[in-house]
Structures are given as structure tokens and as C-alpha cells.
Amino acid sequence: MTPDSAAALDHLAQDPVIARLMAETPDPKVFNDYADDVYLALLESIVSQQISVKAADAIFTRFRLLFSDGYPHARDLLLKTTEELRSAGLSGQKIKYLQSVAEFSLVNPIDRAHLDPMTDEAIVQYLIPIKGVGRWTVEMLLMFVLDRPDVFPIDDLVIRQRMILAYPEQTNGLTGKTLYNALHQIADAWRPYRTTACRYLWRWKP
Incomplete structure (x- = not known):
């Protein structure tokens, strides 16, 4: 594990929901099939x-x-x-x-x-x-490809669905812009390692 990834996991573990999710989920594999192309x-x-x-x-x-x-x-x-x-x-x-x-x-x-x-x-x-x-x-x-550490792809359907499942109290009944605002607020706690959090969300099996 690189120092950056260790720092990311330590930071993300301060969110109890993400900490539980990471404990339940195998470490995401990082693929770069294009060698920076x-x-x-x-x-x-x-x-x-x-x-x-x-x-x-x-x-x-x-x-x-x-x-x-x-x-x-x-x-x-x-x-x-x-x-x-x-x-x-x-x-x-x-x-x-x-x-x-x-x-x-x-x-x-x-x-x-x-x-x-x-x-x-x-x-x-x-x-x-x-x-x-x-x-x-x-x-x-x-x-x-560019290995940016703090990307939050809120338009990704799986990310939204997994966050709704992981954070029901903050997202229950919300739709549209109100839901997007709530998800952004949740993800703000993950900065500057939102990429790592999203990798776990993709791999997490609720």
C-alpha cells in the first residue's frame, strides 16, 4: 500500500458508514489499461x-x-x-x-x-x-487514466444508488436537485479522497 492510499483509508474511515463499507468490501483493484494513453x-x-x-x-x-x-x-x-x-x-x-x-x-x-x-x-x-x-x-x-484522487462522479447511476442505500437517513425520500445536494454534502466529508470512496462504492455489495 502506498502512503497516499494509506492516508486515504485513514481519512475515509472517519466516516463510520464508509468505514463499515470498506470493512465489508475487498480492496478495489486499480486498473489502467491504457498506460496513460x-x-x-x-x-x-x-x-x-x-x-x-x-x-x-x-x-x-x-x-x-x-x-x-x-x-x-x-x-x-x-x-x-x-x-x-x-x-x-x-x-x-x-x-x-x-x-x-x-x-x-x-x-x-x-x-x-x-x-x-x-x-x-x-x-x-x-x-x-x-x-x-x-x-x-x-x-x-x-x-x-489520470489517477486523480478527488473525483466524485455524481452522474454515475451506481454511485447514486449505493450512496442512497448506505446513507438512508440523509437521502430518504429525496429526488432531483435536493438529492444531488445531499449526496454532494455526504461526499464532501471524503475530500480529498473521493475517488477512493467511489471505488469502494462500486465494489460494495449491499
């Missing part, structure tokens, strides 16, 4: 939208096989025809989104050297102009 992670996130993990993996594998070295470099991606990209199992809308990522990356740097000095919110605002990339997508990137 933000561009590739954005492409994969678009392919994965609204389909199962198994289907997304199969389509993304076929998509990468369209390229001679297995990597969809932006200029090579933009040279592919719609028919070629459809052959991987991509919808017309997702093809446009993938092309949008490629076009953006040719004009705007999205490597770690450029993004690391930026705040979390600055990165969100920098990337959401890309078609098909919303706040939730960027927050997943912040958590799983």
Missing part, C-alpha cells in the same frame, strides 16, 4: 457507450485490427471509410464520435504532459467539446 481511452469509452462490456471489448478489438499496427492513429482513423469502420460493428453515430476525438487530438494536445498541470474541472471543460464526450466520460478518465 488519454486518446486511446477516449476512443474506447465511446465504443463502450450503452453496450455490454463483452460486446464493447469485441468491437474495440475489431476496430483496432483495422489498423496495420493495431493502433488507431488520428490521421489513419480519419482516412477510414464509413464502411470500413462499420465492419468493426460500430454505429454511424459512434463513428462520428470517434472521428471527433481524432479531429480534436490533431489540433489540441491530450497527452499527460498537457493535461497533468490542469485542474480536474479544467480538464472536463477542455474535453467535453468533443462530440460524444460528456462530463461522466471525462470523470472516468480522471479516475482511471
